[in-house]
Amino acid sequence: MIIDDPLREALEREGHRMTAPRRAVWDVVSTAERHLTADEIAARVRAEHPDVNLSSVYRSLTLFSELGLVRESSLDSGGPAHWEPAHPDDEFHLRCRRCGKVDHHTGDLVGRVREHLEAEHGWVTEQVELLVTGLCPDCA
Amino acid sequence: MIIDDPLREALEREGHRMTAPRRAVWDVVSTAERHLTADEIAARVRAEHPDVNLSSVYRSLTLFSELGLVRESSLDSGGPAHWEPAHPDDEFHLRCRRCGKVDHHTGDLVGRVREHLEAEHGWVTEQVELLVTGLCPDCA
DNA sequence: TTGCTAATGCAACTCGTTCGCAATTGCGAT
DNA sequence: ATCGCAATTGCGAACGAGTTGCATTAGCAA
Ligand SMILES: [Mn+2]
Ligand SMILES: [Mn+2]
Ligand SMILES: [Zn+2]
Ligand SMILES: [Zn+2]
Numbered sequence: 001m002i003i004d005d006p007l008r009e010a011l012e013r014e015g016h017r018m019t020a021p022r023r024a025v026w027d028v029v030s031t032a033e034r035h036l037t038a039d040e041i042a043a044r045v046r047a048e049h050p051d052v053n054l055s056s057v058y059r060s061l062t063l064f065s066e067l068g069l070v071r072e073s074s075l076d077s078g079g080p081a082h083w084e085p086a087h088p089d090d091e092f093h094l095r096c097r098r099c100g101k102v103d104h105h106t107g108d109l110v111g112r113v114r115e116h117l118e119a120e121h122g123w124v125t126e127q128v129e130l131l132v133t134g135l136c137p138d139c140a
Numbered sequence: 141m142i143i144d145d146p147l148r149e150a151l152e153r154e155g156h157r158m159t160a161p162r163r164a165v166w167d168v169v170s171t172a173e174r175h176l177t178a179d180e181i182a183a184r185v186r187a188e189h190p191d192v193n194l195s196s197v198y199r200s201l202t203l204f205s206e207l208g209l210v211r212e213s214s215l216d217s218g219g220p221a222h223w224e225p226a227h228p229d230d231e232f233h234l235r236c237r238r239c240g241k242v243d244h245h246t247g248d249l250v251g252r253v254r255e256h257l258e259a260e261h262g263w264v265t266e267q268v269e270l271l272v273t274g275l276c277p278d279c280a
Numbered sequence: 281t282t283g284c285t286a287a288t289g290c291a292a293c294t295c296g297t298t299c300g301c302a303a304t305t306g307c308g309a310t
Numbered sequence: 311a312t313c314g315c316a317a318t319t320g321c322g323a324a325c326g327a328g329t330t331g332c333a334t335t336a337g338c339a340a
Pocket of ligand 3: 096137
């Protein structure tokens with residue numbers, strides 16, 4: 001018995017069909033221990049469903065992103081995008097240049113950027129992307 | 141008489157040659173009123189130097205970026221990169237979703253992120269990329 | 281002025297992602 | 311349960327940004 005099924009809910013809400021490829025892509029992304037590329041997602045999906053095409057993985061990810069289920073992050077410009085379950089903007093990314101690890105960090109800093117721009121400069125902030133690159137405690 | 145020529149200085153310092161394509165690319169980027177794609181740079185370069193190839197534009201930009209003269213910013217994931225004269229991290233980007241304009245904003249917020257991560261979490265911060273998307277005062 | 285090597289133009293290539301289309305399949309209506 | 315049809319899929323071809331190999335050109339130190 002699945003008590004909470006955000007995929008099914010989101011698909012029904014917007015009138016999309018529940019399909020095997022979508023289920024499989026969501027299961028992979030939502031249980032992944034790190035950000036994955038479309039290729040990596042396809043590989044994991046194919047362990048259970050060998051016939052799922054890479055195009056369908058891309059199409060699922062694009063749809064999920066519109067539904068607010070996943071987030072695409074282009075950690076390196078050039079090179080494939082990485083995907084992860086959606087999380088709020090103020091949980092930002094820390095990437096270690098040496099070991100490649102990507103951590104998350106939550107703080108009030110993103111909220112402060114928002115407030116400052118709104119109050120002092122009349123900007124309506126919709127999205128804040130913050131990526132910090134450097135050396136993690138292990139690699140420093 | 142050119143009083144300050146960062147291009148010539150940077151090239152000589154690292155033992156690279158001063159060439160017409162490099163000069164032209166630098167002139168375009170350093171006087172542009174906004175971030176430009178490689179294609180846009182090539183078009184402007186060709187107004188004066190019709191034979192400069194797009195490959196050379198890419199090669200110049202890559203070199204300039206290593207020399208610390210320009211900065212590549214991937215404002216949209218997917219789609220071409222944009223280039224601009226180098227500026228410090230704490231001068232971050234504000235992009236208007238409606239009119240497309242990209243503003244710069246300087247504040248101590250990026251510095252605070254740096255300090256916090258270093259002091260409290262042992263991360264050595266090397267680079268901070270901050271992109272705020274929303275509505276500018278004119279479009280809000 | 282010469283000679284050597286870096287840099288260029290050009291075309292072919294890579295690679296992540298998208299697209300067109302015929303075949304399949306989910307699912308509401310019967 | 312079955313049907314019908316639009317939504318979705320698999321597949322291969324296409325796309326676009328960026329890169330690369332190579333023969334030719336040109337900067338610059340001697
Ligand atoms: Mn994340
Ligand atoms: Mn900028
Ligand atoms: Zn590390
Ligand atoms: Zn605007």
